[in-house]
Amino acid sequence: xxxxxxxxxxxLTLVALTGFAASPARAQSTVADGxxxxxxxxxxxxxxxxxxxGGDLPGTIGPELKDIKTKYPDRNELVAILFDxxxxxxQTMMPPFGRNRLLTDQEISAIVDFLQTL
Ligand code: HEC
Numbered sequence: 001x002x003x004x005x006x007x008x009x010x011x012l013t014l015v016a017l018t019g020f021a022a023s024p025a026r027a028q029s030t031v032a033d034g035x036x037x038x039x040x041x042x043x044x045x046x047x048x049x050x051x052x053x054g055g056d057l058p059g060t061i062g063p064e065l066k067d068i069k070t071k072y073p074d075r076n077e078l079v080a081i082l083f084d085x086x087x088x089x090x091q092t093m094m095p096p097f098g099r100n101r102l103l104t105d106q107e108i109s110a111i112v113d114f115l116q117t118l
Contacts, residue, residue, distance in 0.1 A: 034114030078112045
């Protein structure tokens with residue numbers, strides 16, 4: 001009985017430690033997930049408009065996506081572009097994936113992880 005008050009704290013520590021240990025593997029898999037989403041014609045469909053390394057039959061309506069980390073060192077900028085590029089450029093052809101709920105925040109985050117490897 002006396003040990004009971006300590007349990008939640010112990011559990012929290014365990015959860016935190018497990019999450020910490022798992023994070024490198026998770027980072028790896030979000031890059032893979034992001035690539036899949038970006039190439040998926042029913043999801044990101046980025047290849048319709050962008051040349052992306054490793055992607056088949058790209059279109060050229062938008063610029064080639066490369067050296068992304070140099071161009072956009074701040075990942076929040078990329079999230080903003082994916083969420084709603086019309087904010088930067090009202091005339092853009094690029095769909096506002098976040099605003100239109102074509103992609104969830106989590107999917108956008110995975111795609112940004114992938115973009116940062118290009
Ligand atoms: C219908 C065409 C279209 C689709 C689909 C599209 N884009 Fe774009 N994208 C563009 C255009 C055009 C631009 C050029 C900037 C502008 O129009 O504001 C652009 C710009 C960008 C930029 C900035 C590039 C730079 O060099 O500054 C990024 C990053 C980007 N798109 C990522 C994506 C990703 C990731 C997807 C898929 C989830 C995607 N785009 C889907 C048309 C598209």
